[in-house]
Amino acid sequence: MRTVDIIRKKRDGGELNSEEIAFIIRGCTDGSIPDYQLSAWAMAVYFQGMNARETADLTMEMARSGDQMDLGAIHGIKVDKHSTGGVGDTTTLILAPLVAAAGVPVAKMSGRGLGHTGGTIDKLESIPGYRVELSKEQFVEQVNRVGAAVISQTGNITPADKKLYSLRDVTATVNSIPLIASSVMSKKIASGADAIVLDVKTGNGAFMKSLEESIELAEAMVAIGSQVGRETVAVITGMDEPLGSSIGNALEVKEAIRVLKGEETGTPLRKVALMLGAHMLLLGGKAKDYVQAVGILEEAITSGAACNKLKEMIAAQGGKADIVDFPEQLPAADTIIPVHADGEGWIESVAAEEIGLAAMNLGAGRATKEDKIDLGVGIVLHKRSGERVVRGDTLAELHVSAGRAEAAEAAGKQVLAAFRLAERPVEPKPLVYAVVTKDGVQSGDKVWQ
Template identity: 65%
Template structure:
């Protein structure tokens, strides 16, 4: 088997066999296939796509390129959630205890952030004492005993995907749905989960900007799940404005606590109830989505999900008192209000630009080895559809510098992410569609 023949085959629009894809991924992982040949193959995929079977074969080949978690000692159906990324995306911190409280085991491996704000693991490090690294035995034992654990992803999960993604990033082949779908799903499969719920973001603050492209990506991932025996549901959700009100690590942890208390932002609460209901159904604790939704609503209302959060944090070395006293979380030294210049109604919030501003405050990483300031970030005081008068606070900067030029720059950048209109402005739907093995159901919820 020769690499050049496989490049030519894909260049000509033909499908590769399972063995041929395995040969490519194994050879690239070991260094036998050079970057320039893999670049040519990735470009051929970019233009000609892949069949559902090819994409599934690629996913499994990358999943098998490194460590694979064995969660079989944990009783029950293990359900994982993955978000394609956004701004203010705090759902894991809420969903993990919510779903575990319903009796569905949550054994989750998460990563650190690169870009807007920290990843789930960075956010969890806001909790004093929380151990993001556990031995395999302790991880499995904790999930078996209390139903939930979230730890840092192994350094050797899907190394082929890491290597291929780095190549795609510098060869203009990132925006390929088969390559994106297999990248995401290979990590979920390697993590040992039985079923998967995907939160596919769409809009200005998301990787996929258009609804049609988001649905295509969701369909590709659901199809991969079916091909490899993992039932998968994808929910297409809005990212034209940030989710919730907080952008920044400790600020988002605090917002997650508020949500579990029943005091969180309406959009974040609703999304967690929707995603949680799908997870509970896939976990076998409800026969229908409607039944699962009733379960998640009751767990939130009764405080059982908040109790599970405290149990989870304590089991992993974290201080559970922070859930009752979030003022103990890392706090920035300065809180700077950002005022509106004119009257109007908020018609848009540039989520991506707001995320970049939060990163410049120190809440995220421009480079992989950058340090994160867990205490800084931005709190929104107004969202799309809200009426504003000149001088009213539209956002609040949480900063650890009061240098005048920096403060003015951050204030102006934050003010510029808001767009105003004279009349009423309808909000975009929170949820656009749900994609399952049965097809696409288009939904519009406020």
């Protein structure tokens, strides 16, 4: 078998068999196929695509390219959740204790962020003492005892995916549905999930900007799950404006705590967390229907069980659990600078990508992998789309570290530009557009919010 023949076959629109896909991924992993041929193969896939069987084979080969977590010793159905990324997306910090409090074990491996703000692991590291690295034995033991653990990904999970992604990043082949879908799903499968809930973002602050692309990606990932025996549900949620009001690591931890305490009601972040959590409970066999699942989660918040579970999880991983009651102990910025409206009208939109970039420029995210995150800085929004404002109203607050006056000035301009005003009242865009299962796409107007 020769690499050049596989490249030619895919370039000409042929369907690769399982052995050919395995040959490519094994050669990628052991270094026997040079980068220029892997790049050519990725470009052929970019233009010709892959069918569901090819994509599933690619996913499983990448999952097998490195370590695979066997979570069989954990009691119950392990349901993982993955978001395709957004701004102010703090759902994992809410869902891990909330779903665990409802009786579904959460054994989650997460990553660090590159871009707008830190990833889940960066956010958790803002909690004093929290250990993001556990051995497999410690991980399994904690999930069985506490019900939840969130740790950093091991260094050898899906090495083939890491290699391919680095090549796709520099060869303009990132935006390929089969390659994105297999990248996401290979990590979820290698992490040991029995079932998977996907939060596929769409809009200004999302990787997939159009609803059509987002649905196509969701369908591809759900199809992979079906092909490899992992029940998978994808929820298409809006990311035209930040999901939460806080953008920044410690700030997002504080907002997650408020949601778990029941202090945030009716907010987009809470609604999306409840929707994703409900699907996790359904896949985990803890509810007979969606309405019952949401009720179970709401009761866990009201009773204090979810908040107590967060304390347990933090304490089990060496963290300072009393930050739940005293969040002022979390890292904080030196200065808070308000951003005032310079006009009046109704807020038509709050551009998520621009808010995210402003937060990154304050130090809340990484422009490169080598950048160090400032855990206390970020942005807190005071207004959202659909609200009326007059000149001088506070739209947002910048949380800034000392010595970053120039960055703060630039971020203030970015935030102000992100708020688009209209002369007449406007309807906010949908929060949930669709739910995708193996049975098809359910439109947003039929989705409970």
